[in-house]
Amino acid sequence: MKKEIEVPITRDGLWLDSDITYAQVPGWLGNSTRDLKLSVIRHFPTDDENTKYPVIFWFAGGGWMDVDHNIHLPNLVDLARKGYVIVSVEYRDSNKINFPGQLNDAKAAIRYMRKNACKFQIDPERFVAMGESAGGHLASMLGVTNDVDKFDVGDNLEFMSDVQVTIPLYGVVDPLTAKEGSLSNDFDFVYRNLLGAEPEENAELDAAANPLTYINDKTVPFLIFHGDQDVVVPIEDGERLYDTLIKNNAKADFYKLKGAGHMDIRYWQPEIIDIISDFLEKYL
Secondary structure (H helix, E strand, O other), X not given: OOOOOOOOOOOOEEEEEEEEEEEXXXXXXXXXXXXXXXXXXXXXXXXXXXXXXXXXXXXOOOOOOOOOOOOOHXXXXXXXXXXXXXXXXXXXXXXXXXXXXXXHHHHHHHHHHHHOXXXXXXXXXXXXXXXXXXXXXXXXXXXXXXOXXXXXXXXXXXXXXXXXXXXXXXXOOOHHHHXXXXXXHHHOHHHHHHHOOXXXXXXXXXXXXXXXXXXXXXXXXXXXXXXXXXXXXXXXXXXXXXXXXXXXXXXXXEEEEOOOXXXXXXXXXXXXXXXXXXXXXXXX
């Protein structure tokens, strides 16, 4: 069979820039240097190459013990197709550094992308922080610390690390209540590893790593998802985050996913992608 067809161009092409070094940090026992990487799903425009795209910074989970920043790239393509540049960020795990090292890394990645906005055709005024589990905690911390300068360390300090919207999926909120409220004791140690102390024994460290500490009337809009069958991170943490945001006059929506557990495939269904897209269209 031989046919001639005319194919209309209805969407952008997508390119992947993988494992870009955005920062260098102390390596083995502090005696060497290691790179921190990010991967970018960006657009090859069909019309105006001067188009500027909003950005979703993605932070994968892993209990702050292990981070594979590329693991969710196939799922994130759905959001790229909605018109976003996706930046999936590696951050140091708790075996390498305690909190706030992870937040320092995340903010460094955001500053790097603002510096390189033209290169990646991105709009530096439309940045979104999104993540799951431990990465959801990191996304929440980004959403409440736009005005907290002490977490900005490293290079490119002339650029802001602000985000405009935050989307945590089954994210940890307060390390202490997450530990106490979890229905599984298998992961209690991750909170000690993150803080460098048991959260119940060091209220100051726990408060510093708790997004609720920083919420005020300048906090960015939050879109929160949490499953009602999550035995790792209690849904009560997500509900408390939502309630505190509303109490402080921040914009927030909360979606309870019926039957969803931790790292559930329900979070990547088209309905959720549409909810995210609609929320971002409203607040960006």
